[in-house]
Amino acid sequence: MNRQLLYQMEISRAINQVVDDLFPKNNPNEVLQVHVQLTADKFTNSGKDEKHICKSFYLFYYRPMNYTFVGSLDISKEHLYNLDNVSIEYITYHDSCWRDETDRAIRDFAEEIANQFDDKDDVSVFNHFGLSGFKKLKATIKMDSDNRTAVLNLIK
DSSP states (O other): OOHHHHHOOTHHHHHHHHHHHHSOSSEEEEEEEEEEEEEEEEEOTTSOEEEEEEEEEEEEEEESSSSEEEEEEEOSSOOOSOOTTEEEEEEEEESSTHHHHHHHHHHHHHHHHHTTSOTTOOEEEEEEOOGGGEEEEEEEEEEETTTTEEEEEEOO
């Protein structure tokens, strides 16, 4: 498969722009949740879908002060309907480098998909996200930077 094709997704740039434009800093009681889905399909010569791999995940952005927290949660196997007190992957909490970490998180999920195909496979790649995938949550994130863990806490 052409791994370069899988990694050449500009969705991280678009997500970062939405976060910058629509989600202000110094916002301690809101978390921005972004739903992203990456898929790859290998087809036979006759066009039949031989192998389908899908990775669905949330990216979370939290800006309680001047810094931005980025976290992720893989929902490929289990779609969670109640996100209260859910542990999420702590990716970064930084004033400016958080944008690079959005890209890294998406690339990590893409790598998981790529590893399930042979390099010689002819694979079609799709990524899905849109404005309906952005959701503001009344929530906070409790971060433990020493242990690189985070917990999402919904405000009721």
